[in-house]
Amino acid sequence: NAGVMQNPRHLVRRRGQEARLRCSPMKGHSHVYWYRQLPEEGLKFMVYLQKENIIDESGMPKERFSAEFPKEGPSILRIQQVVRGDSAAYFCASSPGSRRVRVTEAFFGQGTRLTVV
């Protein structure tokens, strides 16, 4: 029973390139959350998705960032034209597909560490 899988674990991009981060939720989970963690900081919520729907994107920067969770395949967090300030650890969490079970039972992946050079 695999946990939340994120890949790649480490990603290096030059300024101006695109970064694609992938998250496969736990089996049976249909809710996905993306968080960003800067060094020595807590996790900051970015976006909450269900299959084919964005439920809450209040934490997403208005430009360059987008997220999707298609019917088939992993959730993708896409950062276009990366800048040095995008360097951070990006964590994905998933939870079961019931409105009665919220993020309270979310499980986190090991994260993708993005370095922009």
Place this chain on the structure above:
Amino acid sequence: QQQVKQSPQSLIVQKGGISIINCAYENTAFDYFPWYQQFPGKGPALLIAIRPDVSEKKEGRFTISFNKSAKQFSLHIMDSQPGDSATYFCAANRIDPSQGNLIFGKGTKLSVKP
């Protein structure tokens, strides 16, 4: 309103001692308060959680104390061990199920000395 304030930023405890980490919040809409443990290079792992209808919850060496009137909650680690050395995050979640996100504190780096 949406912040969760956590202290101290770092903590050094001798083996066998008690580690205490405190958090405070403003938003009365929060109804779930978990604590997460994170080791270097790993994702956060849920440690223990409490709802505001109880004042204390204990699981093994870990206890959450909750003070609803003061809007504060704390994590106590009894008989702290070197293996407990990690960063601990408190968090809070709102009542509205469409608001799925957790609000995290900035973390406390705990070092337990042998």
